[in-house]
Amino acid sequence: MTEDDRVGIVGLGIHPFGRHPGVSGLEMAAMAVRAALADAGARWEDVDFAAGGSDASGNADTTVSVLGLTGVPFINVKNGCATGGSALITAHAMLASGEAELALVVGFDKHPPGAFNPLPGEWGIGSWYGETGLMLTTQFFALKIQRYMAEHGISPSTLGKVAAKAFRNGSLNDNAWRRTALSEEEILASRMVNHPLTQYMFCSPGEGAVALVLARGERLRRSARTPVYLRSVAFRTRRFGSFEVFSPSIPVESAPSPTTEAAAAAFEQAGIGPGDVDVVQLQDTESGAEVMHLAETGLCEHGEQEALIQSGATEIGGRLPVNTDGGCLANGEPIGASGLRQVHEVALQLRGDAGDRQVPERCRVGFTQVYGAPGVSACAVLSR
Amino acid sequence: MPDGTRVTPITEGLFTGPSDTPRLIGSRCTACGVVTFPRQESCPRCASLAVEERLLARRGTLWSWTIQCFPPKSPPYVPVDSDEFEPYGVGYVELPGEVRVEARLTEADPARLAIGMPMELVLVRAPGAGDVVTFAFRPVSEEVSP
Numbered sequence: 001m002t003e004d005d006r007v008g009i010v011g012l013g014i015h016p017f018g019r020h021p022g023v024s025g026l027e028m029a030a031m032a033v034r035a036a037l038a039d040a041g042a043r044w045e046d047v048d049f050a051a052g053g054s055d056a057s058g059n060a061d062t063t064v065s066v067l068g069l070t071g072v073p074f075i076n077v078k079n080g081c082a083t084g085g086s087a088l089i090t091a092h093a094m095l096a097s098g099e100a101e102l103a104l105v106v107g108f109d110k111h112p113p114g115a116f117n118p119l120p121g122e123w124g125i126g127s128w129y130g131e132t133g134l135m136l137t138t139q140f141f142a143l144k145i146q147r148y149m150a151e152h153g154i155s156p157s158t159l160g161k162v163a164a165k166a167f168r169n170g171s172l173n174d175n176a177w178r179r180t181a182l183s184e185e186e187i188l189a190s191r192m193v194n195h196p197l198t199q200y201m202f203c204s205p206g207e208g209a210v211a212l213v214l215a216r217g218e219r220l221r222r223s224a225r226t227p228v229y230l231r232s233v234a235f236r237t238r239r240f241g242s243f244e245v246f247s248p249s250i251p252v253e254s255a256p257s258p259t260t261e262a263a264a265a266a267f268e269q270a271g272i273g274p275g276d277v278d279v280v281q282l283q284d285t286e287s288g289a290e291v292m293h294l295a296e297t298g299l300c301e302h303g304e305q306e307a308l309i310q311s312g313a314t315e316i317g318g319r320l321p322v323n324t325d326g327g328c329l330a331n332g333e334p335i336g337a338s339g340l341r342q343v344h345e346v347a348l349q350l351r352g353d354a355g356d357r358q359v360p361e362r363c364r365v366g367f368t369q370v371y372g373a374p375g376v377s378a379c380a381v382l383s384r
Numbered sequence: 385m386p387d388g389t390r391v392t393p394i395t396e397g398l399f400t401g402p403s404d405t406p407r408l409i410g411s412r413c414t415a416c417g418v419v420t421f422p423r424q425e426s427c428p429r430c431a432s433l434a435v436e437e438r439l440l441a442r443r444g445t446l447w448s449w450t451i452q453c454f455p456p457k458s459p460p461y462v463p464v465d466s467d468e469f470e471p472y473g474v475g476y477v478e479l480p481g482e483v484r485v486e487a488r489l490t491e492a493d494p495a496r497l498a499i500g501m502p503m504e505l506v507l508v509r510a511p512g513a514g515d516v517v518t519f520a521f522r523p524v525s526e527e528v529s530p
Contacts, residue, residue: 114457115456117456117457117459117460118460119459119460126395126398126422127460128394128398129460130459131394131460131461131462131510131512132462132488132510132511132518133452133456133461133474133488134474134486134487134488135456135460135461136452136456139474143448143449143450143474143476143486144448146448146450147448147499150448150499192451192453193453193454194451194452195449195450195451195453196450197450240429241429247486248485249410249420249421249422249483249485250476250483250484250486251418251419251420251428251429251484252481252483252484
């Protein structure tokens with residue numbers, strides 16, 4: 001890839017995550033977009049491509065009515081947990097192909113309190129599945145980590161440490177929802193939700209918005225900010241044999257997860273290996289997801305997480321800092337915004353602008369992974 | 385199976401009976417051999433339309449488990465007074481050489497569940513009102529093991 005083909009992130013904008021009564025998802029999105037444009041030193045009318053979406057808060061291109069009706073081609077994305085990743089891959093492709101010079105991606109959402117309550121019919125399953133109490137994402141995550149712990153020697157203490165790290169990192173992040181540090185003991189002793197996962201090991205559906213401004217060519221060279229290069233984005237859906245949410249049955253033969261395949265593709269496209277990564281954002285819907293995704297992405301071997309996490313290697317000061325902004329556990333999960341929050345955080349770290357939670361040394365390569373129902377994953381590699 | 389002869393399956397085509405020896409109704413791809421549950425009209429692996437009905441084994445081993453400790457939202461869960469909510473077990477049971485089936489478990493005590501333990505298909509009363517039954521797996525006690 002020549003220098004002219006490179007795609008960079010030149011503007012970052014975020015609306016704080018959490019609960020914001022009286023503020024709509026679209027209003028949060030517009031605020032994040034304005035912040036990203038200001039950060040980039042760019043004007044809305046200069047944006048020549050936009051993509052974005054939410055899962056439950058409306059069409060992203062409705063924001064143009066408050067940002068200005070400039071005629072910009074704007075693709076609405078609604079792709080579950082991969083909404084942000086799908087917007088990002090679309091913008092990346094438009095820029096890399098030379099179709100656009102300055103692009104905007106935005107993701108936002110606003111969910112009511114409590115677990116999601118998807119309906120079986122929308123997922124191709126009979127109503128009996130929901131009626132008998134099997135249609136819960138929390139059950140899937142519990143069943144997956146329960147099996148994984150038995151196969152790979154992961155302890156409950158490690159699940160507690162993942163959550164304790166998330167809340168500790170969240171306490172250093174003004175945009176996070178949960179900013180109170182909790183000890184491993186408090187997390188392990190909290191109410192059992194789905195064995196082996198307790199209340200504080202789960203993230204909650206929430207609210208928030210993130211916008212990114214991306215550029216190529218002359219726009220990238222002239223950018224006001226030190227660019228962070230988006231080296232690759234890859235997106236995959238599940239194969240036959242991958243263990244996924246909302247599965248009344250799973251085959252006896254197993255296959256690599258969509259995360260494994262998306263991560264491998266992202267590293268290959270970037271020409272960068274997992275061993276080169278200095279800062280990581282992983283989907284941590286619950287503690288076990290972060291543990292499993294560490295290995296599915298190739299950042300460590302299956303089973304190696306126990307020693308890695310117990311030794312503190314995934315802390316901000318460790319060898320492989322993971323979820324430095326507190327991840328989903330401390331930020332909550334507004335579905336449309338969640339994947340872009342990860343990219344926002346890695347870009348901030350690579351710029352050296354992460355403040356109290358800045359990874360202290362040699363932060364040149366970052367990696368993000370978002371995963372969700374019914375088995376989709378998007379991964380990105382970024383570098384300075 | 386719950387007492388009474390006038391029980392109704394939660395949906396048709398999911399299991400045989402109602403009886404004391406129910407079988408789950410799955411399908412098998414005649415092209416590649418993959419077994420699915422519930423029955424479906426095409427093969428999720430090779431996309432063949434040549435699938436046939438197959439009654440699945442009644443016994444298998446517990447592949448993974450959890451306890452559902454909070455009442456699921458309604459819908460889709462059948463409305464149950466939350467004061468009456470009782471935690472229930474959920475697991476995947478591997479039917480040897482066939483498929484791993486997700487189901488409610490009759491056991492809700494985490495101390496009495498372990499990966500690898502033998503399990504057997506039974507019918508239980510479905511949540512909510514009425515004489516509706518659904519399928520579940522129960523631990524096979526040693527006394528009745530063959």
